[in-house]
Amino acid sequence: xxxxxxxxxxxxxxxxxxxxxxxxxxxxxxxxxxxxxxxxxxxxxxxxxxxxxxxxxxxxxxxxxxxxxxxxxxxxxxxxxxxxxxxxxxxxxxxxxxxxxxxxxxxxxxxxxxxxxxxxxxxxxxxxxxxxxxxxxxxxxxxxxxxxxxxxxxxxxxxxxxxxxxxxxxxxxxxxxxxxxxxxxxxxxxxxxxxxxxxxxxxxxxxxxxxxxxxxxxxxxxxxxxxxxxxxxxxxxxxxxxxxxxxxxxxxxxxxxxxxxxxxxxxxxxxxxxxxxxxxxxxxxxxxxxxxxxxxxxxxxxxxxxxxxxxxxxxxxxxxxxxxxxxxxxxxxxxxxxxxxxxxxxxxxxxxxxxxxxxxxxxxxxxxxxxxxxxxxxxxxxxxxxxxxxxxxxxxxxxxxx
Amino acid sequence: xxxxxxxxxxxxxxxxxxxxxxxxxxxxxxxxxxxxxxxxxxxxxxxxxxxxxxxxxxxxxxxxxxxxxxxxxxxxxxxxxxxxxxxxxxxxxxxxxx
Numbered sequence: 001x002x003x004x005x006x007x008x009x010x011x012x013x014x015x016x017x018x019x020x021x022x023x024x025x026x027x028x029x030x031x032x033x034x035x036x037x038x039x040x041x042x043x044x045x046x047x048x049x050x051x052x053x054x055x056x057x058x059x060x061x062x063x064x065x066x067x068x069x070x071x072x073x074x075x076x077x078x079x080x081x082x083x084x085x086x087x088x089x090x091x092x093x094x095x096x097x098x099x100x101x102x103x104x105x106x107x108x109x110x111x112x113x114x115x116x117x118x119x120x121x122x123x124x125x126x127x128x129x130x131x132x133x134x135x136x137x138x139x140x141x142x143x144x145x146x147x148x149x150x151x152x153x154x155x156x157x158x159x160x161x162x163x164x165x166x167x168x169x170x171x172x173x174x175x176x177x178x179x180x181x182x183x184x185x186x187x188x189x190x191x192x193x194x195x196x197x198x199x200x201x202x203x204x205x206x207x208x209x210x211x212x213x214x215x216x217x218x219x220x221x222x223x224x225x226x227x228x229x230x231x232x233x234x235x236x237x238x239x240x241x242x243x244x245x246x247x248x249x250x251x252x253x254x255x256x257x258x259x260x261x262x263x264x265x266x267x268x269x270x271x272x273x274x275x276x277x278x279x280x281x282x283x284x285x286x287x288x289x290x291x292x293x294x295x296x297x298x299x300x301x302x303x304x305x306x307x308x309x310x311x312x313x314x315x316x317x318x319x320x321x322x323x324x325x326x327x328x329x330x331x332x333x334x335x336x337x338x339x340x341x342x343x344x345x346x347x348x349x350x351x352x353x354x355x356x357x358x359x360x361x362x363x364x365x366x367x368x369x370x371x372x373x374x375x376x377x378x379x380x381x382x383x384x385x386x387x388x389x390x391x392x393x394x395x396x397x398x399x400x401x402x
Numbered sequence: 403x404x405x406x407x408x409x410x411x412x413x414x415x416x417x418x419x420x421x422x423x424x425x426x427x428x429x430x431x432x433x434x435x436x437x438x439x440x441x442x443x444x445x446x447x448x449x450x451x452x453x454x455x456x457x458x459x460x461x462x463x464x465x466x467x468x469x470x471x472x473x474x475x476x477x478x479x480x481x482x483x484x485x486x487x488x489x490x491x492x493x494x495x496x497x498x499x500x
Contacts, residue, residue, distance in 0.1 A: 035457030035496065043425065056426035056449040085447055141459040143468060145452075187447040190477020256475055 032136040036146035047220055049076045054145050058082035059222065062150035068315055069296045071342075071350045072125070073153035075215050080222045081130055081151060081236065083194045083257075084186045090242055092218075092226040097210070101179070101247030103200075105170035112212065112226055119160035119168075124207055126232035126348035127154045127317045128239055131262055131286045135388030142388040149294055154317070154350040157230045159211030163204040166248060171200070175248040176277050178203035180229050180240035196262075197253040198231060198238050199275055207232045207320075207348070210243065232348035233320035234273070235286050235389075237262045252277040262286050264389050270376050271319070271390075288319035292378060292392040293326060293353075293370040298399055306361040306401040312339075314368055315350040321373035322347045328355040332365035332396070333380065339368065359401035366397045426451070436491035443480045443488060444472070457496035465492040 032040075042050035043061070051061035061080040063073060092112050100107030110118075129152035136146035145151075166178065179197040186193070202208060209230040212219060219225045224241025231238045252258075263283040273287040297313035304310050312330070316323045322344075327336040342352035353368075371377045378392045426449040431437055444450060460468075466489050472478040473485065480488070 033455065033457060033459055036455040039429075039451045039454035053451075054455055055451045056429070058448065136455075143456055143460065143464065146455040186476070188477050188479075190479075191447065192475065192477075260475070 031139070032148055033141050033146055036136055045080060045222055047076065048080070048222060049074075051077065051080065052148065052150060054147065058085050058087070060145045062147055063153060065149050065294065065296060065299075067150070068294055068350070069313065071154060071315065071345060071352050072215060073155060075155070075217055075220050075223070078128075078153040078155065078214075078220070078223055079130070079151050081145070082184060082241075084184045084191065086185045086187060087221075088183050088242075089221065090183055090226055095226050095244070097227065097244060097246065099165055099169040099246045101169075101175070101249050103172045103175035103248040103250040104166070105172060107169055110165075115160060115165075115210065115227065116212065119164045121158060122161050122206075122209055123156060123158045124209065124230065124232050124348060125154065125156045125346040126207075126230060127152060127289060127350060128230075128236045129153075129289050129317075131235040131237050131389045132387065134391035134393075137391060137393070138384065138388040139382060140384075142386055144388055152236075154315075155214045156216070157209055157211040158213035158216075159209040159227065159230065161206055162208045162210055162229070162246070163206065165210060165246070166203060169248065171204075171248045172250075174250045175200040176251065177249045177253055179245075179247045179249055179253045180238070180243050181245040181247075182224070182228075182240050183242040183244050192256040194257055195253065195255060196238055196240060196257055197249065197278075198234070199277065200248070202231065202234070202273070203248075210246075233288055235262075235289055237286065258285065261387075262389075263387070264385050268383050268385065269390050272374070273319070286389050289317065290378075290390045290392045291318040291321075291323075291370050291372040291376045292316070293368045293395075295366065295368050295395055295397055297354075298366060298397055300397045302397075302399045304359060304399050304401050307358055309356050310359055310399075310401075311354055311356045312366055312368070313352070313354040315352055316368075316370035317348075317350050318370070318372040318376070320347045321376075323351040323353075323370055324373050324375070325371045326353040326355075327369045327371070329367045329369075330357055330359070330364045333367055333394070336369065359399065361401055364399050364401060366399060367394045369394055429454070432491075432495035434491055434495060436487045439484050439487045440491055443478065443484055447472075447476065447478065453492065453496050458498050460492075460497045461500055462489065462493040462497060465489050465497055468492075 043053040044050045054060040063079045097110045133151040177197040181195045211230045212227045229240040271288040275285045278285045293316040295314040326339040328339045329336045339353040339355040
């Protein structure tokens with residue numbers, strides 16, 4: 001069966017085979033490695049709707065593209081990404097958060113009840129996007145979880161400001177970084193624990209939260225219950241799930257997950273925020289989410305009616321400078337027209353947009369290009385890097401009008 | 403071998419506490435003489451779909467580097483003899499020629 005007849009076979013829906021859901025191929029990212037396409041399936045983790053399985057253990061599941069027609073990603077469809085296989089079920093009544101470190105003079109411990117009672121609440125709508133989202137589209141391919149477009153989501157997060165909690169712990173002027181540890185661990189003692197830090201100034205940013213609520217409900221287990229760190233504008237590697245320890249550090253954090261992983265070559269990307277205490281001559285930790293967009297209403301290979309209005313819809317986002325404009329091309333990038341921007345839920349959120357045109361008979365290659373408040377735009381050529389981060393290359397979606 | 407048994411035991415314990423993920427037993431890896439070596443050395447820490455999704459685009463040197471990373475960074479207790487078998491298997495079944 002070729003790809004097209006398979007698409008017809010499932011009639012744009014989901015087919016059941018042997019109790020498992022098959023993916024409608026039309027929703028898939030083109031260009032994933034063959035082994036990633038063969039091993040993926042729609043699978044529902046407990047409490048979740050079916051998501052695209054990349055790996056079972058540690059669990060790595062992405063959200064199907066069609067879901068992003070909603071600006072807020074529902075909790076039960078939010079992507080799942082873990083590094084280490086041992087993920088405990090944390091009882092919120094037993095959970096304790098310790099705040100300390102060598103640059104905090106008054107270390108203390110909090111229960112969830114105390115966290116919720118003792119500090120002012122804050123909310124933010126923010127995109128949580130894996131650094132390696134779209135890694136599977138890297139050309140040449142690079143090793144790692146072979147994500148398509150869905151290792152991201154947008155939610156309303158509620159919690160308290162990290163800076164308020166750090167102030168109570170007596171964070172000192174000597175603090176250079178703030179480190180987070182979660183309750184997860186590797187199957188082996190020898191496996192480096194997943195511990196991450198942010199610069200002290202980022203930890204003290206008023207938008208950086210310790211959150212327990214996501215879209216008005218408790219954060220799901222798979223997304224870091226009972227509480228996780230929320231770092232609006234920065235990639236999800238810093239958004240520690242199941243956080244149990246926060247330490248203010250007078251020295252930069254060492255360890256595999258800081259020194260080796262989640263790094264990008266210096267000077268290749270137009271991001272503003274720097275993580276100077278972790279920079280080397282060659283590379284630097286990834287920081288901000290690059291400006292990006294996703295087309296959600298049309299898919300590659302789709303057949304549409306010639307002469308009838310076709311709405312090209314999607315979302316755009318960046319690190320919090322705001323989406324200034326989205327331009328759409330329906331002729332493979334030769335000419336560009338302004339899309340209409342939709343309601344703005346906040347500068348860290350997905351922003352909806354749409355562009356309506358009447359396709360003439362024949363093939364049309366549709367692309368969208370978002371530009372943020374700094375004037376940064378998506379690239380039309382991949383900025384290759386060995387870990388496949390920051391992929392914001394323009395999509396090229398072919399539709400056939402007849 | 404003791405380490406292998408311990409690894410498999412810890413894998414079983416993990417599967418027990420994350421029930422639904424037992425579906426990974428449906429993952430079918432390429433049959434070859436080295437397959438038991440793969441299962442014994444790798445599946446204690448991660449499901450084997452990690453290998454599947456990273457195919458086919460990695461050359462022998464790439465698989466060598468991944469196996470080495472699992473040993474020297476992630477702490478997997480893989481003997482040199484088993485590491486060599488793993489690289490052969492991964493390159494042949496899930497890699498590309500030079």
